[in-house]
Amino acid sequence: MEREIVVGIDIGTTKIAVFIGSKDEQGKPIILGMGKSESIGVDRGIVRNIEQTSISIxxxxxxxxxxxxxxxxxxxxxxxxxxxxxxxxxGNIMLESKGHIIREADKERLIKDQENLVLQPGEKIIHVVPQSFIVDGDGDIINPIGMPGSCLEGNFNIITGNVSNIENIIRSVEMANCKVRNLILEPIASAEAVVNASEKEAGVCLVDIGGGTTDVAIFHDGILRHTAVIPLAGNAITDDIKEGCSIIKTQAEALKTRFGSCLAASAKEDEIIAIPGFRGRDPREISMKTLAGIIQARMEMIIDQVLFEIKSKKYEKKLIAGIVLSGGGAKMRDCVQLTEFITGIEARVGTPQDHLGGTITEEITHPMHATGIGLILEGLKKIEKEDNSNKTPMATKFNEAIVEKEEEISVEEEASKEQNAKKKPSENKTKGFIVSWLEGLFKDDGTE
Known part of the structure; x- marks a missing residue:
């Protein structure tokens, strides 16, 4: 049996990354390749310019x-x-009869039924996440399959998105000559790449610090309990450095990635960075302590927002596995220490290599690629659950694609020939009718 190929696209504010993945002989996910480009037309996770985004894709x-x-x-x-x-x-559904044994199909029917929920105008359901089930009034059941009952109820976390943004994403992908198989919430994908099942069971908070947004996902008892998107991230830090140091954006980004630290106390006042001046002017000097102070101020705002999300759902005492940081921002020096200092919760930087097989390069294991790799892992799970017998493969080998294209062209040509063949008899009949009518007309003229 040919292995299933999965393709995932991470449409970020700073970069667009495309991953192709599959499974090896042992059934472990592998990444076959990655392509990336600068993201143009995307602002804080929202596609603003469809045409520019499609070119980047x-x-x-x-x-x-x-x-x-x-x-x-x-x-x-x-x-x-x-x-x-x-x-x-x-939500709830009534089962066939009293004492009915609940099956997987019953559970899926209840989940599917929640997609009919009436939403605010301009909203669309992305995910329906079961929190717990109730069977005949008996609640707090994680898995009801195998239990007898006549009424199955469930508490759900329904995640919605803006219809306009969803349509913009789909159109930009379609303009790049691809179809969207499914949309996956990025915090869910990131968690799949850097958080394991035991951490989700114990209680963990994923914090993905990207370019335009910081994504938060809280797991407990193996279930996604809460998600949030904070509109502050790496780009806000870059803009702060640009304004605070009076330099251009590319220089500010380079300073952040090469010398950036999240703790001003750990930076030395006498360590100076020289920024080249314009057109022969004197270089601008910036102390490491000043740079770290600018970064720390913005990072404190981001982490405070994360802590608010944790406390608002009353999970500050339940995160036994702590906080897992991912995304490009997680690689900044002292990011873990600042997170632990503000939240009082243990933290670590998550990397995807623990979930992957095959050859793993250093570039792929960077925290900034957690979302893209998570899309592959989540996609493989979805494909296993679904019946894909009638679905087209997500990617085909180059030679196979050429053959398919040639077959499509030949089918189109054949259909065109058949259509022309059908047209010809009718054209001949029409010509014959016109000729006979003209002959009759001239005969009538002759008799007069």
Whole structure:
């Protein structure tokens, strides 16, 4: 049996990354290749310019196609943005008869039924996440399968997104000549890449510090309990450095990534960074302590928002596995220490290598690629659950794609020939009718 190929696109504020993955002989997920490009047209996780975003997506797809030899057709796409909303909802279904044994199909029917929930105008459901089940009034059941009952109820966390943003994502992908198989919330994807099942069971908070947004996902008892998107992240820090040091944005980004620290107390006053001046002017000197002070101020704001999300859902005492940091911002020096200092909760930087097999490069294991790799892992799980017998493969080998294209062209040509063949008899009949009518007309003229 041919292995299933999965494609994921992480549409971020600073970069667009496309991953192609599959499973090895042992059933462990592997990354076959990655392509990335600068993200243009995306602001804080929201597609603002469809055309520019589609060009960036196309560049990343072309790069991964060249690296892997696969032609991308369908993709799983990550979605984020500060318009993401959580709705707590309770639903129920009546079962066939009293004493009915609850099956997987019953549970799926209840979950599917929640998709009919009436939402605010301009909203669409992205995920329905079961929190707990109730069977005939007996509550707090994690898995009701196998239990007898006549009424199955459930408490759900329904995650919604803005319809306009969802449509913009789909259109930008389609303009890059691909179809969207499914949308996956980015915090869910990131958690899949850097958090394991035991941590989710114990209680863990994922904090993905990206370019435009910081994504938060809280897990407890193995269930996603809460998600949030904070509209502050790496780009806000870059802008602060740019304004605070009176330099251009590219220089500010370079300072942040090369010398940035989240703790001003650990930086030395006498360590100076020289920034080249414009057109022969004197270089601008910036102390490491000043730079760290600017970064720390913004990072404190971000972590305070994260702590607010944790406390608002009353999970500050339940996160036994602590906080897991991912995204590009997680690689800044002293980020873990500042997080622990503000929250009082243990923290670590999460990397995806523990969840992957095959050859793992240093670039792939960078925390900034947690979302893209998570899309592959989440996509593989979805494909295993679904019936994919009638679905087209998400990517095919280059030679197979050429054959398919040739077959499509030949089918179109055949259909065109058949259509022309049908037209010809009718054309001949029409011509014959016109000729006979003219002959009759001239005969009538002759007799007169």
């Amino acid at each position: 196309k560049k990343a797809i072309e790069e991964v196609e060249q690296k892997t030899g696969y032609v991308v057709k369908e993709v799983f796409v990550g979605i984020a943005g500060n318009q993401i909303r959580n709705i707590q909802h309770r």
